[in-house]
Amino acid sequence: MREFDYWRAHDVSGALALLDADPEARFLGGGTNLVDLMKTGVERPARLVDVRELPLDHIEVTADGALRIGATVTNSDLAAHPEVRRRYPALTQAVLAGASGQLRNMATVGGNLLQRTRCGYFTDLAKPCNKRVPGSGCPAIAGEHHNHAILGASDHCVATHPSDMGVALTAFDAVVSYETADGPGKLPLADLYLPVGDTPHRETALPPGALITGVTLPPAPVAAHSRYRKVRERASYAFAIGSIAAALDVHDGVVREVRLAFGAVASRPWRARAAERVLTGAPADAETFAAAADAELAAAKPLPHNGYKVTLMRNLVVAVLTELAEEAAR
Amino acid sequence: MTPASESTYSAVTLKINGEKHTLSVDHRSTLLDALRERLDLTGTKKGCDQGQCGACTVLLDGRRAVSCLQLAVAAEGREVTTIEGMAEGDRLHPVQQAFLDLDGYQCGYCTPGQICSAVAVIEEHAAGWPSAVTGDVSPEAGPPPLSPEEIRERMSGNLCRCGAYVSIVEAVARAAGNVTTEAAA
Numbered sequence: 001m002r003e004f005d006y007w008r009a010h011d012v013s014g015a016l017a018l019l020d021a022d023p024e025a026r027f028l029g030g031g032t033n034l035v036d037l038m039k040t041g042v043e044r045p046a047r048l049v050d051v052r053e054l055p056l057d058h059i060e061v062t063a064d065g066a067l068r069i070g071a072t073v074t075n076s077d078l079a080a081h082p083e084v085r086r087r088y089p090a091l092t093q094a095v096l097a098g099a100s101g102q103l104r105n106m107a108t109v110g111g112n113l114l115q116r117t118r119c120g121y122f123t124d125l126a127k128p129c130n131k132r133v134p135g136s137g138c139p140a141i142a143g144e145h146h147n148h149a150i151l152g153a154s155d156h157c158v159a160t161h162p163s164d165m166g167v168a169l170t171a172f173d174a175v176v177s178y179e180t181a182d183g184p185g186k187l188p189l190a191d192l193y194l195p196v197g198d199t200p201h202r203e204t205a206l207p208p209g210a211l212i213t214g215v216t217l218p219p220a221p222v223a224a225h226s227r228y229r230k231v232r233e234r235a236s237y238a239f240a241i242g243s244i245a246a247a248l249d250v251h252d253g254v255v256r257e258v259r260l261a262f263g264a265v266a267s268r269p270w271r272a273r274a275a276e277r278v279l280t281g282a283p284a285d286a287e288t289f290a291a292a293a294d295a296e297l298a299a300a301k302p303l304p305h306n307g308y309k310v311t312l313m314r315n316l317v318v319a320v321l322t323e324l325a326e327e328a329a330r
Numbered sequence: 331m332t333p334a335s336e337s338t339y340s341a342v343t344l345k346i347n348g349e350k351h352t353l354s355v356d357h358r359s360t361l362l363d364a365l366r367e368r369l370d371l372t373g374t375k376k377g378c379d380q381g382q383c384g385a386c387t388v389l390l391d392g393r394r395a396v397s398c399l400q401l402a403v404a405a406e407g408r409e410v411t412t413i414e415g416m417a418e419g420d421r422l423h424p425v426q427q428a429f430l431d432l433d434g435y436q437c438g439y440c441t442p443g444q445i446c447s448a449v450a451v452i453e454e455h456a457a458g459w460p461s462a463v464t465g466d467v468s469p470e471a472g473p474p475p476l477s478p479e480e481i482r483e484r485m486s487g488n489l490c491r492c493g494a495y496v497s498i499v500e501a502v503a504r505a506a507g508n509v510t511t512e513a514a515a
Contacts, residue, residue, distance in 0.1 A: 004357055082469040085460065086468055089467050089468060100486055100488075101394060103487065105393040235482075235486075236482070
């Protein structure tokens with residue numbers, strides 16, 4: 001591991017000043033991804049600015065009924081929070097579906113959104129990777145890609161974003177707040193991640209040196225009736241091969257409102273807006289759910305070894321929406 | 331703002347099992363390595379060293395964490411509890427006793443991490459935290475019973491290469507009962 005200097009920040013302006021928008025410096029939250037990548041040499045910062053003690057560890061309901069989640073709230077505290085469990089249960093389920101109890105105690109909300117892909121070529125310094133070394137190539141496309149992207153990828157990168165939390169946040173229209181030396185800013189989570197294109201090494205729209213300070217969930221009564229389902233290769237403690245966050249409001253057998261997002265299928269949590277358009281105002285039945293899934297997955301470009309994800313996601317959409325509709329009918 | 335001085339090591343004071351230790355650490359040192367190599371607290375084990383096996387589990391401010399991904403310098407000011415701090419004198423922690431009574435191990439290498447994790451699992455459950463296998467996560471539903479399914483899910487961050495899982499689940503269940511009984515008594 002490269003040697004680095006370490007600073008602990010106690011307020012946001014101090015953290016920004018210590019980082020100084022230095023491309024060789026990194027903010028340290030829980031460290032569950034960054035420290036791991038530093039050990040293997042994928043990340044080689046010259047400086048760490050520890051932001052874990054910043055006063056951003058609160059979850060609060062704002063005057064307009066939104067839920068504001070501080071960036072240093074741990075995954076565990078987010079999942080256990082009564083308002084999250086009551087108003088956005090799919091978010092609690094998504095967080096609890098990720099990692100282990102130990103890692104959830106360490107990991108933070110801000111860090112979760114900025115964690116890196118688990119693509120085996122990205123983490124193997126002996127291999128080319130356009131995300132790690134721009135222009136070096138993408139061995140995944142002709143190689144091991146059974147868990148890679150089917151939506152929104154490019155000829156330059158087919159890696160997926162590993163977050164479960166982000167999938168539920170995307171479904172619920174989360175807005176990311178950040179601070180820079182030039183002042184604060186906001187980005188809808190859907191716009192935080194850049195399209196892959198031919199620049200997979202550029203992952204987010206955050207300005208250089210920006211610090212994520214929190215995530216805000218607007219009020220969404222539909223979210224109280226929501227679910228996260230994750231499919232993985234073992235029963236627990238594994239990344240998704242496909243996941244879905246769904247919320248459904250059915251009235252007189254018709255879909256009044258729906259939220260749908262997919263995980264493990266793209267370089268970012270994937271909001272399924274084409275599916276939502278098919279569903280809204282349509283009968284809440286299996287036929288509609290399948291048509292909605294097909295509408296979203298029409299854009300899928302599976303590789304030779306991950307075509308199963310198209311079927312998997314279609315089945316997930318139908319199964320989870322059917323469950324939510326049946327519960328609504330009770 | 332430019333830092334007053336740039337260095338790749340720091341003097342830190344770590345509070346471990348109630349005792350303060352001051353030492354100079356290379357910033358690259360993990361808490362796991364500081365415990366084992368610098369402080370001779372070798373109960374905490376190094377397994378994968380990449381946060382996947384749970385052998386290095388300790389409690390940080392009372393919550394379980396993997397010490398292999400925790401930088402020692404970043405642990406300054408936090409309460410660290412290792413397996414060496416679980417017993418009260420000669421009196422084993424109820425979780426330790428349950429693992430002993432029910433053979434919750436074979437080779438024993440993962441055991442300190444399993445026990446630290448189990449101690450935290452019982453507290454997390456008592457605090458009402460749901461898990462990925464909890465059917466209804468709403469606070470109104472209340473905490474689910476600590477069933478074998480719940481224990482398996484909550485303990486999934488601790489791998490046992492010998493496969494002593496059946497006994498580990500029994501030991502955690504027994505200890506959960508014992509801890510509750512003792513707290514109520």
